[in-house]
Structures are given as structure tokens and as C-alpha cells.
Amino acid sequence: MNPFTAAACPRLIVKVGSSLLVDPTGAVRRDWLASLVADIAARVRDGQQVAVVSSGAIALGARRLGLAKGGRASLEDAQAAAATGQIALAGIWAELLHGEGLTAAQMLLTLDDLEDRRRYLNAAATLDRLLRLGVVPVINENDSVATEEIRFGDNDRLAARVAGAAAAQGVILLSDVDGLYTANPGSDPSAQHIPRVDDIAAVAHMADRGSASGMGSGGMVAKVEAARIAVAAGATLAIVSGRPPHPLVTYAESGHGTVFPAGDAAPARKAWLRGGLTARGAIHLDAGAVAALREGRSLLAAGATRVEGRFARGDLVVLVAPDGSQVARGLAEYGHMDAALVVGRRSDEQAALLGYAPRSALVHRNHMALL
Structure with missing residues (x-):
């Protein structure tokens, strides 16, 4: 059975990378995003509760403000780009979800919101209520106020931490790569795709730090760390190519990606401790x-x-x-x-x-x- 069906995974977190949502000019890839929203809507109609962790605010804001280096030339530029781009990003998600008969909600989080136990419980309660109401939360790091000391730095780990807070059973990281390889496939033609990882420590050295597009802030290291957090919280995580239209349907049909099967679900407090980053x-x-x-x-x-x-x-x-x-x-x-x-x-x-x-x-x- 596909571990990400509604029956096997009543709650699912879907993370969308910047390079999938925004093209190199800083414009939204609207047709592709509409196909993803259609996939999400089909899952919700099937009884699955879905939350989205969406990158793209800095890239969108940088285009609107005309900032160099995609808005990442300085912390101040990134914060300004995030503040400008986030309102556009939320609006696009809300519009497309509404078109499928779904209500969107926005949650902006910093590292401290999920590392401080009381704030973590508040975020978890909000997520739980939204999902039970059939709303699709659209979550992003609050880059307009985050600094190096209080930020995740990538939405892969944020998605895994959100999975713990939401008591989700699965996380799908939609990326510009189709999973983990034995080496960087861009520079080593002998690199072999790894479909399943049961021992995260044994593969950590295979992860590359760079993002394929240069637009995002993650990389395979962040994805493997996200897998550690998700698995410790009892959620299965998959790294999947988001390049084709309807990426969730494509993955459901092909099963191609890298899956990190869930560990034993720990009590909520233990899961929070295991996933701590700071x-x-x-x-x-x-x-x-x-x-x-x-x-x-x-x-x-x-x-x-x-x-x-x-x-x-x-x-x-x-x-x-x-x-x-x-x-x-x-x-x-x-x-x-x-x-x-x-x-x-x-x-x-x-x-x-x-x-x-x-x-x-x-x-x-x-x-x-x-x-």
C-alpha cells in the first residue's frame, strides 16, 4: 500500500520548494501550481487532511522590489523581500485553493515558535483545529523577522517539525531532485538512486549541501535532516521530484522517490525533544x-x-x-x-x-x- 494514501496517512504535510513554484525570472509557475492544488483538493475530497509548507516568498518579493541575487544579498534584503512576497504568495494559494472549493489559512513560524514548548503547543493546537475544519494551512518561515539565530534556514526541516506538531503520518518534500543518490548525479554519472532508507545515519554522508536551482536555501543535507526529524516523530518522509505537472498524482502512480519509513511514534513530548534543533x-x-x-x-x-x-x-x-x-x-x-x-x-x-x-x-x- 502507498504509505501516503488517506487510509494510511490521515494527515499529510506537503512541502513545495522555491524552484518549483517560482521560475528563474521570479514569476509564479501558475499552471504547475494549479495542478498541484488540484492534487491536494482530490486528496482532501478523499478524506485526507493536508497542510502545505510553501517556499517562494523571498523569490517573489525580490522580483517585485528589483533586488539583486534573488533578494539574498543581505539579511535586510531577504527580510524586505519576504515581507513583500509573502502577501503575494498567500494570495495565490488562497485563490487557487478557493477555485477548488477549499479554504486556505496562513501560518508564519520562526524557529522559536517550534522550539519553545509553550509556543509549540499553541502552534500545534492551531494546526489541529484548522485541519479538523477542512482548511488547508499554508505555512512558511517568517523570514521578515527571522535572523540567523532564530531561523530554520530551510523549509525541509520546517515541514518535518510541522509534521510533529500536527501529528501527521507523512511528509512529501516536492523538490527539483527525485530523491537521494549515492553521489551527486550532476557530477558523477555512476551515482545510483536510493529508493528507501532505513538507516539515516548510514546515508548522511551522501547528502549534498547545494540546491540544484540555486534559488532555494536547502539541499540534500537539509532533506536528510528533515527525514531524521520526521521519522523520530513517527512520520514517513519522501523526497519526490516536483517537476512534472500533478506531482502528487505522478508520485502516487510511479512511487519514484526516496522514502524514509516512519519509526515508532513517540509520545508527543518525546517527539518534540527528538526533533529539537537548538x-x-x-x-x-x-x-x-x-x-x-x-x-x-x-x-x-x-x-x-x-x-x-x-x-x-x-x-x-x-x-x-x-x-x-x-x-x-x-x-x-x-x-x-x-x-x-x-x-x-x-x-x-x-x-x-x-x-x-x-x-x-x-x-x-x-x-x-x-x-
Whole structure:
């Protein structure tokens, strides 16, 4: 069974890349977009709830403002182009969806909206209500206010994070490439297409950082990272060519692309932790602590070897094995300075070092998600 049918995937996130939606002159590829909207409408009539993550605002705005380098010459240009282009982008989506009898809604998100737990829950509640009402949310990064410190930087990872917030079962990344290859097919004619990936870590080195068109901000690295986030949230992700008209129908008929099958669906809080992008620091562990975490235990100070970064209590940190691999993500029970004081220490030593009664763990198992 196709994993993206309404029966198998009641909620679907579809991401559209800039190079598909906007031509090299900065004009909307309207006929192509109308064909995609028709595909979405057919899925909604079939009972599927669909949200769209749409790039293109900066490219559209840059054309209208006459900005060089597609509006990406500076942060200020990108923000101005996004503010100008987003209203045009939303209008085109709303018009075409209305023509298919559907209502569009707009959601603009920054990284902080999905990394801060309270704001994440607010976004999730809005998405859930819109989808239950039969509305098609059209989502984009809020590039008019985002800076390097508070931005996703690509809509592939945004789409995967939205999938977690919406409790979606699937993500389709419509791109100018048709999936993951063993090497860059543009420069290596021997590159082989990979139809399915069950071990993301084993293929991460195959990803190329550049976008084929030069218009977008992603690349295969961002898509593989998006797959990691989606799979951790229990959603299957596919990288699919969006070049032909009716790309969703084309994919449903051909099945050609690269699929990353969903992992076991984690509880909502654990999925949010797994998908976090802005870890404030790292805690390095010994082999015994790694084994304890995999048995479902908390991280005790005695099993830590050192800390990195500047983090406060409640910040997201990654837990790192002796070989440098990430074992888990969790919320720190201590700030970095106090954590450094108790690293490697038994619980009966910690009170004297801290000057107060120690907490039960550096990272509690209830606030931790294994990777």
C-alpha cells in the first residue's frame, strides 16, 4: 500500500520548494501550481487532511522590489523581500485553493515558535483545529523577522517539525531532485538512486549541501535532516521530484522517490525533544551511562565526563557517547556551571560542591528522548 494514501496517512504535510513554484525570472509557475492544488483538493475530497509548507516568498518579493541575487544579498534584503512576497504568495494559494472549493489559512513560524514548548503547543493546537475544519494551512518561515539565530534556514526541516506538531503520518518534500543518490548525479554519472532508507545515519554522508536551482536555501543535507526529524516523530518522509505537472498524482502512480519509513511514534513530548534543533550544550557520557540510558534510566552525574556550552536549567542538551555519537536529547536539570561541578561525582558528594541539596539527575528520563 502507498504509505501516503488517506487510509494510511490521515494527515499529510506537503512541502513545495522555491524552484518549483517560482521560475528563474521570479514569476509564479501558475499552471504547475494549479495542478498541484488540484492534487491536494482530490486528496482532501478523499478524506485526507493536508497542510502545505510553501517556499517562494523571498523569490517573489525580490522580483517585485528589483533586488539583486534573488533578494539574498543581505539579511535586510531577504527580510524586505519576504515581507513583500509573502502577501503575494498567500494570495495565490488562497485563490487557487478557493477555485477548488477549499479554504486556505496562513501560518508564519520562526524557529522559536517550534522550539519553545509553550509556543509549540499553541502552534500545534492551531494546526489541529484548522485541519479538523477542512482548511488547508499554508505555512512558511517568517523570514521578515527571522535572523540567523532564530531561523530554520530551510523549509525541509520546517515541514518535518510541522509534521510533529500536527501529528501527521507523512511528509512529501516536492523538490527539483527525485530523491537521494549515492553521489551527486550532476557530477558523477555512476551515482545510483536510493529508493528507501532505513538507516539515516548510514546515508548522511551522501547528502549534498547545494540546491540544484540555486534559488532555494536547502539541499540534500537539509532533506536528510528533515527525514531524521520526521521519522523520530513517527512520520514517513519522501523526497519526490516536483517537476512534472500533478506531482502528487505522478508520485502516487510511479512511487519514484526516496522514502524514509516512519519509526515508532513517540509520545508527543518525546517527539518534540527528538526533533529539537537548538541544543544549548552537550553532556558527554561514559559507556556505563550510555548503557543505563538505553535501559530507560536517567542520566546521573556519576556517568557524565564533561559538559560543553552555556545552558540553563530546562534548556535542551544533547547527550554524547564516548565515540562522539548522539545518544539522546533532553532538558538539563542544572545550568552548565553547576553541571560542571558535579560531573563524575557520586550523589553523596554533590551537596558539598553545590551548596544545596542536589537534584536526582543531570537529565531525568521523563525529560529525555533517545535518538
